[in-house]
Amino acid sequence: MSDFNWCHGPECHTKHTLDRVRGNKGSKVLRTRKIRINDWNSNTQWGFFCSNHCQNDFWNKYARDIVAIAPRTECLETPIENPERTKHTTSYGYTYYDTKITEVRQD
Numbered sequence: 656m657s658d659f660n661w662c663h664g665p666e667c668h669t670k671h672t673l674d675r676v677r678g679n680k681g682s683k684v685l686r687t688r689k690i691r692i693n694d695w696n697s698n699t700q701w702g703f704f705c706s707n708h709c710q711n712d713f714w715n716k717y718a719r720d721i722v723a724i725a726p727r728t729e730c731l732e733t734p735i736e737n738p739e740r741t742k743h744t745t746s747y748g749y750t751y752y753d754t755k756i757t758e759v760r761q762d
């Protein structure tokens with residue numbers, strides 16, 4: 656297995672940044688960024704994309720194809736207890752509420 660991936664952003668090679676410039680004088684190109692695989696990015700999307708921008712470009716171009724891999728044809732549900740709303744009053748007299756959501760244990 657190789658220790659790098661080329662960025663999968665379909666427009667990566669068109670972005671105007673100096674780190675993408677490659678080639679000899681007179682025949683310069685903008686090249687897709689190379690991503691070194693390391694402990695931080697292996698097993699995450701950052702092993703495939705050099706930036707959020709490139710990841711967004713990929714999604715915008717291929718979202719329908721990606722979703723077809725694991726289509727969601729109906730909603731999913733997580734059983735919960737009745738939400739508990741609690742009133743709090745601070746020492747300054749400010750009142751706020753929070754609502755606790757607890758999943759139903761399924762043993």
Ligand SMILES: [Zn+2]
Pocket residue numbers: 662663664667688704705706709
């Ligand atoms: Zn990129």
